[in-house]
Amino acid sequence: MSSNDDRIAQVEHHFGVRFPQDYRDFLGTTGSLSRFVPPSDDFLVIDVLDELIGNNEAGEFQKRFPGAVVIGGDGSRELLAYDFRQDPPPLVTLDVSAEDWSSAIHQAMSISALLENFSQNGWKWDKVDPPLS
Template sequence: MNANADRIAQAESHFGVRFPADYRHFLATEGSMSRFVPPADDFLMINSIAELIDVNEAGEFQEYFPGSVVIGGDGSREMLVYDFRQTPPPLVLLDVSAQDWSSAIHQALSLSALLEQFPETGWKWDESAGHPVTSPGDR
């Protein structure tokens, strides 16, 4: 196993999840990103594997949002989060001040889908732009 694969496995073990294949591939090949994406001109940041645990512990997201893993955001207040309460885990947007999952705004069903649609759509800011986020009790 190479160093990146070791770090990915350590992060998965830390969070008790298996990251989706496309996210694992992104981490192993691209590593991270932080830039304005034209033509939408929204800022998209995806953290490196080295930052992943620290970012999640700094925001105490695991305590407020069990089953969440923050992987990036808009470079400001919005966090891009995997919702591992669902299989496969969708990507949602949560403000740093969010109190519960009801504030989550669906972005995409996978990282590949997000990266494909992001140049055109940018961030989705309301539920009419995506799927409603449900908690396990809602099913």
């Protein structure tokens, strides 16, 4: 097991989850992302692995959103999180000031799908039911 695999396993253990394989692959290759994505011109942040625990603890996200692991966001108020209450865990956005899960907005069923469609679609801002898998 590589040191990056070990670190991913440590972070997963901290949260009591197993990240989807495509996110694990992203962490092992690209690692993080922080940029405007044309042509949608929305800003996308995917946090570096070593920041996940601290970022999640700083906002007490597990208290407000049990089962959430925040992995990034829009660089402002919207947080990108896995919803581990579901299997497989979809990606949702949560406003930084939200009280609970009622404000979650489905973004994608996987990090691969999010990244594949983000340049065209950007962030989804309306609550819609996620597609059936």
